Amino acid sequence: MGNILTQWLGDNLLTFILIPVPVLVWVLIFALYAVLGERKVSAWMQNRIGPNRTDKYGLLQTMLDVVKLIQKELIIPNRADRVYFRIAPYIVFTATFMGFAVLPFSSVFIGVDLNLGLFYFFAITSLSVIGVLMAGWSSNNKSSLFGGMRTVAQIVSYEIPTALSAIVVVMLAGTLSMQRFAEIQSGGILNWYIFGGPGSLIKFILIPVMVVSALILFISTLAETNRTPFDLTEADSELVAGVHIEYSGMMFAMFFLAEYAQMFAVSGIITTLFLGGWQSPFGDLIPFLNSPVFQVFWFLAKSLFLVFVQMWLRWTLPRVRIDQLMTMCWKFLIPITLVDLFLVAVYMILT
Numbered sequence: 001m002g003n004i005l006t007q008w009l010g011d012n013l014l015t016f017i018l019i020p021v022p023v024l025v026w027v028l029i030f031a032l033y034a035v036l037g038e039r040k041v042s043a044w045m046q047n048r049i050g051p052n053r054t055d056k057y058g059l060l061q062t063m064l065d066v067v068k069l070i071q072k073e074l075i076i077p078n079r080a081d082r083v084y085f086r087i088a089p090y091i092v093f094t095a096t097f098m099g100f101a102v103l104p105f106s107s108v109f110i111g112v113d114l115n116l117g118l119f120y121f122f123a124i125t126s127l128s129v130i131g132v133l134m135a136g137w138s139s140n141n142k143s144s145l146f147g148g149m150r151t152v153a154q155i156v157s158y159e160i161p162t163a164l165s166a167i168v169v170v171m172l173a174g175t176l177s178m179q180r181f182a183e184i185q186s187g188g189i190l191n192w193y194i195f196g197g198p199g200s201l202i203k204f205i206l207i208p209v210m211v212v213s214a215l216i217l218f219i220s221t222l223a224e225t226n227r228t229p230f231d232l233t234e235a236d237s238e239l240v241a242g243v244h245i246e247y248s249g250m251m252f253a254m255f256f257l258a259e260y261a262q263m264f265a266v267s268g269i270i271t272t273l274f275l276g277g278w279q280s281p282f283g284d285l286i287p288f289l290n291s292p293v294f295q296v297f298w299f300l301a302k303s304l305f306l307v308f309v310q311m312w313l314r315w316t317l318p319r320v321r322i323d324q325l326m327t328m329c330w331k332f333l334i335p336i337t338l339v340d341l342f343l344v345a346v347y348m349i350l351t
Contacts, residue, residue, distance in 0.1 A: 019111050023100050031260040034307065036062045041311045072249040077140060080246065084138035089247070089254035091131030096258045096265060099125040103268045104179045106278045106295035117178035118170065121269060122163060125224075128258065129155045132233065132243055135255075139246040147242025150322060151233045155224050157329045162220040164337035168213040169193050169273045171344050182277025189281040194274040199351075206347060213340050214274040216333050218306070221266035223325070225259060228314040232322055267306035268299070275302045 036051065036058060043050030051058030076082055099121050101111035114120050129152055136148020170176060172193065173184050185192050194210050196203035223230040233242045244255055271277060278295035280286070288294070320328070 019109070023111065024097070027097060027100065027261045027264070028257075030264055031257045032062050032066065034260045034263070035065070035256070037308075038311045038314070041308070042315045045312070045315045066253070069250055069253045074247075074249040074251055077246050079140040081138040081140070084134050085246075086251070088131045088135035088138060089251045089258075091134065092128045093254050093258040093261070095125055095127040095131065096262045099265045100261075102178045103265065104182050104272060104277055105299050106292045107179070107183070108292050109296065110179055113177055113179040116176045118166060118176045118181075118269075118273075121178070121265075122159065122166075125262065125265065126155065126159060128262070135247070136243040139243070141246055144243050144245050147233045147245075151226065151243070153322075154226070154230065154232060154325060157326060158220045158223040158333075161216055161329060161333040161337050162224060164334065164341060165213040165217040165220065166269075166273060168210070168337075168340050168344050169197075171341070171348065172197050178272055178277075181272050182279055185276040185279050186283065188283030188285070189276065191283070192274065192276040192279070202351060206344070209340050209343050210274065212336065214270065216337055216340075217270055217273070218309075220329075220333065221270070222310065222313070223329070225262045225266060225310075227259075227263065227310055229317040229320045230325060231319060232325060263307050263310055264303055267303040267310070270306055271299060271302040 039061075040050045040058070042048075051061040054060035054064060076085055101124075102114055102117035102121050104110045104113070132151045133148040136144040136146075136151070139145070169181065173181055175181070175184075181193075184198060187198060189195070191198040194207075194214055196206035196210060226233045244252060247255065276298075278299040280289040280294065280298055282289055284290070289298075
């Protein structure tokens with residue numbers, strides 16, 4: 001038995017431990033301090049100090065919050081469906097975490113470089129909507145159910161402009177491999193797809209199209225992660241806390257862990273597609289800045305900047321109504337992405 005276990009560990013050490021564990025640790029640490037970062041960003045924008053009681057900068061605040069949540073009792077309503085009520089938070093987090101499998105942190109560190117990596121990411125992360133709807137229905141609470149139904153309508157609708165804006169890059173790159181997207185954009189910042197990607201000077205006519213596509217992808221992923229101004233799933237003024245209203249303790253924390261993990265994941269997708277991924281903005285001018293260690297730094301720096309913008313928008317924009325949300329998607333974002341696709345197709349034919 002011991003020999004079988006040793007052989008299994010030897011064959012699967014890389015697949016099940018060396019790659020997933022560091023990513024899981026990063027997700028936990030990021031989610032822990034992204035909460036603190038958001039509180040600090042909101043304080044800065046509102047001319048406040050923010051958390052500063054646990055120490056000078058409040059760095060221990062979220063750690064103590066986690067300790068508090070661990071100690072809290074999970075209270076399940078009498079009329080709730082106990083099985084689905086318990087399963088829902090884990091489905092939401094698992095679907096989000098599985099998306100990290102195809103994020104290329106560097107040229108050597110990626111969970112799995114699938115030929116259909118981008119398709120896999122959109123498919124697997126969209127499963128979180130099942131967990132959210134399950135949580136809303138199983139709570140046996142009208143506010144929770146409304147929040148779950150809004151989530152289904154919102155995420156299913158915004159998956160269309162999300163996919164269409166990403167296809168613009170897919171058409172130019174000719175691949176769905178996440179690692180390949182980053183490799184193609186080597187050579188410096190002017191070869192990033194936000195600036196038309198690699199190619200001759202004529203590629204710069206694509207800049208308006210690519211900027212619009214990147215912006216639509218960012219807006220659509222805001223809606224898919226239920227971030228303000230699209231946080232209708234947990235609209236406090238209408239639904240109290242939406243699908244989270246009946247949850248407490250660590251199950252309540254699982255939803256927020258998944259939300260912040262998804263914030264980084266979609267930022268990583270935008271970084272990979274439009275901002276060069278792990279590529280240095282200086283290209284080969286400074287070779288050591290393209291080493292695997294610095295590649296991780298560039299990927300994290302670009303993604304974390306987009307996370308900061310998401311937090312910035314939360315404390316800047318008001319929440320939209322559900323009709324405004326749907327109008328923006330179906331009347332504006334989808335037609336614009338279709339126009340972008342047509343323009344890129346014309347460019348490819350003519351060049």
